[in-house]
Amino acid sequence: MRLFRHGPVRPPELAGPLIVIPHPRISLPDVAANVVLTVVGVVFALPLLWLVFASVDKNAGWYIRLPDLSSENYRAVLTAHGLQPFVNSLYLAAVTTAVATVLALLAAYPLSRRHVPGKRTVMLLVLFASGLPVTMMLVPIYEMYAAIHWLDSSFTTSLFLAATALPFAIWLMKNYVDAVPVELEEAARIEGAGTLRTLLSVVLPLILPGFSVTAVYIFISAWGAFVVPLVLDANPDDQPGTVAIYQFLGAHGFVQFGQLAAFSLLFSLPVVILYLLIARSFRGGFTFGGGVRG
Amino acid sequence: MADVQFEHVYKLFGSHPAVNDLSLEIADGEFLVLLGPSGCGKTTSLRMLAGLERPTYGRIAIGGRTVNALPSKVRDVAMVFQNYALYPHKTVRGNLAFGMKVRREPKAEIRRQVKDVAALLGIERLLDHRPAELSGGERQRVALGRALLRRPQVFLMDEPLSNLDAALRAQMRAELIRLHTRLKATIVYVTHDQAEAMTMATRIAVMSNGHLAQVGAPQQIYDHPSDLFVATFIGLPKMNIVTGQLTDQEDAPAVEILGLRAKLNRATLRRPDPGGRGEVLVGIRPEDVLCHTNDPGTARIDACVEVVEPLGSETLITARCNGSTALVARVPPRSPIAIGDRILLGINTQHLHLFDPVTQQTLLKPTRESLTTTLRSEVAAN
Numbered sequence: 001m002r003l004f005r006h007g008p009v010r011p012p013e014l015a016g017p018l019i020v021i022p023h024p025r026i027s028l029p030d031v032a033a034n035v036v037l038t039v040v041g042v043v044f045a046l047p048l049l050w051l052v053f054a055s056v057d058k059n060a061g062w063y064i065r066l067p068d069l070s071s072e073n074y075r076a077v078l079t080a081h082g083l084q085p086f087v088n089s090l091y092l093a094a095v096t097t098a099v100a101t102v103l104a105l106l107a108a109y110p111l112s113r114r115h116v117p118g119k120r121t122v123m124l125l126v127l128f129a130s131g132l133p134v135t136m137m138l139v140p141i142y143e144m145y146a147a148i149h150w151l152d153s154s155f156t157t158s159l160f161l162a163a164t165a166l167p168f169a170i171w172l173m174k175n176y177v178d179a180v181p182v183e184l185e186e187a188a189r190i191e192g193a194g195t196l197r198t199l200l201s202v203v204l205p206l207i208l209p210g211f212s213v214t215a216v217y218i219f220i221s222a223w224g225a226f227v228v229p230l231v232l233d234a235n236p237d238d239q240p241g242t243v244a245i246y247q248f249l250g251a252h253g254f255v256q257f258g259q260l261a262a263f264s265l266l267f268s269l270p271v272v273i274l275y276l277l278i279a280r281s282f283r284g285g286f287t288f289g290g291g292v293r294g
Numbered sequence: 295m296a297d298v299q300f301e302h303v304y305k306l307f308g309s310h311p312a313v314n315d316l317s318l319e320i321a322d323g324e325f326l327v328l329l330g331p332s333g334c335g336k337t338t339s340l341r342m343l344a345g346l347e348r349p350t351y352g353r354i355a356i357g358g359r360t361v362n363a364l365p366s367k368v369r370d371v372a373m374v375f376q377n378y379a380l381y382p383h384k385t386v387r388g389n390l391a392f393g394m395k396v397r398r399e400p401k402a403e404i405r406r407q408v409k410d411v412a413a414l415l416g417i418e419r420l421l422d423h424r425p426a427e428l429s430g431g432e433r434q435r436v437a438l439g440r441a442l443l444r445r446p447q448v449f450l451m452d453e454p455l456s457n458l459d460a461a462l463r464a465q466m467r468a469e470l471i472r473l474h475t476r477l478k479a480t481i482v483y484v485t486h487d488q489a490e491a492m493t494m495a496t497r498i499a500v501m502s503n504g505h506l507a508q509v510g511a512p513q514q515i516y517d518h519p520s521d522l523f524v525a526t527f528i529g530l531p532k533m534n535i536v537t538g539q540l541t542d543q544e545d546a547p548a549v550e551i552l553g554l555r556a557k558l559n560r561a562t563l564r565r566p567d568p569g570g571r572g573e574v575l576v577g578i579r580p581e582d583v584l585c586h587t588n589d590p591g592t593a594r595i596d597a598c599v600e601v602v603e604p605l606g607s608e609t610l611i612t613a614r615c616n617g618s619t620a621l622v623a624r625v626p627p628r629s630p631i632a633i634g635d636r637i638l639l640g641i642n643t644q645h646l647h648l649f650d651p652v653t654q655q656t657l658l659k660p661t662r663e664s665l666t667t668t669l670r671s672e673v674a675a676n
Contacts, residue, residue, distance in 0.1 A: 159365035186346050191393035191444065192367035201392070205383040 010193045054261035061257055073262035084237070085244035086267070089223055090155065092240050095158035096222035100165045101215045107166075108173035109199055113185070123174070131169035137164075138231055145232060160232065161225055165218045172217070176210030177203060216278045222269050241267045295445035295480045296357030296370075297322045298343065303352030305338050305504075312338045313352065314504035316352070325481045327491040330501035331527070337452055339501075343482060344373050344450050357447055364604045372444035376453040378437045382424040386412075386436050387421040393444050411439045413480075431462045438473075449481045455490065467493055467516035488528050490517070500524045518660035519626050522649045525577050525656075531610055533647070534583065538576040549648065551576050552595050554616055556643040562564070562658050563648075574657065577647030580610065584640040594638035602633055614636060627646045 046064065054060035055074070057067035110116060111123065141160060142151075150156040180203055190196045202213065226242040234238075245263055298320040304338035305313040313335040313561065320326045340356060341347045347365035348636035354361055361369050379380040380389050387408060393403045412418045415435045425433055434454060441449055455463045471494055474481055485491055491498045492512045500523075508520040517524035525533050547558045597613035609629055614620045621639060625631065648657040 151555055181377070181379070183375050183380060185372065186344075187375060187379040187381075187440075188392070188396075189346070190366045190371060190373050191440075193395045194367075197396060202381060238528075287389060 051261050051265055055265050057261075059256055059258070060261060062255075070173050073258040074266070076267065077259050077263045081244060085239055085241040086270075088238055089240040089242070089267075090270075091154055092158050092161065092225065092229065093219045093222040095155060096161040096165060096225075097215050097219045099162040100169050100218045101160065101211065103162070103168035104166060104214065105171045105199070105204070105211070107170045108177050108205065109195075111170070112174050112177040113182070123171075126167045126170050130171060134164050135227060138227065142231055142263075145173060148233075152233055152238070154233060154235075154238045157229050157232045157238075158222070161222050161228055162218075164228075166223060172210070172214045173207070176207040179210075182204050212278055216274055219274065223271055242257050295322050295478060297324075297637075298448060298480065298482065299353070299355040300339070300343075301353040301355070303339070303342065303349045303354060305335070305342060305347060306350045311504050313342070313349075314500075314506075316506055318490055318506060318509060320480065320500055321483060323478045324478055325471075325483065325494060325496045327498045328482065328484045328501060329488060329491040329495075329498050329527075330507075331486055334499050334501040340373075340450050340452055340482060340484050342370055343448070344367050366635075369377070371450055372441035372448075373450040373452065374434075374437050374441050374448040375454055375455045378425070378433045378457075380433055380436055380440075382425050385422050385424055385429070386417065387437055389425070390421075390439050393419055393440065411442050415439050415441070430458050430467065434458065434466065442473075442477075447480065449479050451458045451481065451483045453485050454483075456487070457483070463490075470494060478583060486629045488530065492528070492554045498528075499635065500527060502527075503648050514660070515643075518656070518658070519577075519647065520656055520660075522577075522654040525647055525649070529579060531580050531622045531624075534578045534580065535649075536576045536578065536619055536621075538574050538648075539653075540574045543556060549574060549576060549646070551641075553618060554595065556641075556646065564657050564659055575649040575651050575654075578621070578641055579647075579650065580624045582620050582642040582645045584642060585611070585623055585625045585629070585637060594640050597637055597639050599631055599633055599635045599637060602631060613639060615639065642658040645670035 050064045053064060053067045055171045056069050056071070057065070058070040058072055059068055060073070092268050111119060116122065125132070145156065145160075184202050184206070185198050193201065223240075224242060225240070230243050231242050241263075245260070245267065298318075300318040303316045316335070316339060318326075327408075328339060330336050332495070338347060342349050343356075345361070345364065349362060349587045356369055357370070366396060381392065384392065384541070390408045390411065391404050394407065408421070409418070412421055415438060417432060417435050417439065420428060420432060422528055425436070428436070441451075455466050458466060467490060470481075473479070474494075483490075483494065495512055497509060498512055498515055500507045500515065502523050508515055508524045510518075515524060516528055519528060522535070536551050537547045540557070541550060543550050547560060547563065548555050551560060595615045597615040599611055599613045601610075601612040603610040603612075604627065606627060608627055609625050609631070610622060611625055611629075612620055612622050613632055623639060631637065635662065649655065650657055
């Protein structure tokens, strides 16, 4: 509808009467809400801004300032340890994710489908277990690991990380498995598929978005694990990025902000990329189109 | 193909008996329909046969072999679900081939058989589509194809047509009948639609509240229902049920309904002396309620038309007699009857059904002998 100085001009194609509804006026609560959200957004964005600025700043401080652009920080970070901390983090996170997702799926399937005696109690225990702070368990775990000679190994550390990730992972997976219509599994059963075959050929492909969500969640939390690898693995070659970053804080009495920022930025990059990749697959939705009517 | 036996099968969910002492024999090659309203235990019985539920008591056998403890895959059955249950992440081809792949059959054989079944059901052009892209009828065909490829001893179908529209349902009914004839397959089919049961079954097993009410050929059940439930469940529109009086006049039993009396043939009654005076429930099918009869001697009932339903091929009218009882009658199409008309109804007493008001069982023997000795009903003398 073209608007001239004299008001709306009706284009010839529109036949019936045109009803014009005036745009609702902006209300005060809307304005207030937007202001609050902007403030919150800024509060979150500012530290990230510092991160970016400081990482390229030759003389970075703890405050935000326009950077004296230089790639020195990145060079220093990469030459000091190379990519070893990243590789270590990757190994830790990958093993944790692999172990935890497989075990969670195998646990979630019978919990979802079979009549397990005391199922409700088990699920509640699982839920509460996922709320237990890891630091509470660290001392006894350290003692146990020392006793069975499992200290100072990346692999055993990631096993513990997987164990702590399990409760939440089982809870998540069970809910995804619940959403798969039972008839599909019954049909597979009648066709001769055993439990494992049904799980892998029918259930898993259908919960792939949910499975990926769980895997990414575990990966991200394992990537950011600090206390556990710090305590259980004293081997300097095994240090993940989270522990390596420590060195920038007070190793020589003062903080190298620039290098700290550069390292942090590099370290967050894989997680951000992973998240972006996964987010796209969510938009496909969780529907089982055509499989089951209704 | 194989025969199936249910021997005193019970299924209890907690203390509630979903299936209550079901004993049924299904012959090899039979198309048996389990018919009944929701909750009557027909789907539970089918699932027990499939191996998806275990009977609480009793024995189920396929081909003479007890299958109670056998898992589904060993029972050699195939099931078509009401909701199709197609694997949404696989193509039609993948859905059809899945079972054979699981059973490790050779690839060339799988390809060939999938092609043949797809051709049989007319879904070849859909082989590379996913279930989400198909219409309801096409999905049902894929589900059927999957069952065919199983090459089972018994086909199990759980209301497969109930999610299709009327026209498609009629078409699929005909296809299923053709398939049955061609494959000489043993089919156990569950439905709540009595028209489906009547048209497709070689025998119908009517179930109610977990019990088997009656089993027999469609026409047999229609003509000789064993109790009130079967009589009113089979036949659309429903059988008219009227309260009548049994009398003994001139040493012959007779029944009085709606001011008319019909003499009964003793040979057709279960108890030769029906206990003299007693109330009885009389069933009259709508086609036995006559609107135009040329027989001058037949007594008529005065009735006022309340509802007229023209179906095209015939018209159903509901008329209230004597101000209290409503009767549904079938009349030829294009009958000039309108709501509010006063008409005279006659009753074809050859096909009256009598039921005990307490036990609801039929009082008739399932014989060919005619029920009434008199073709005409006489006006009750009073």
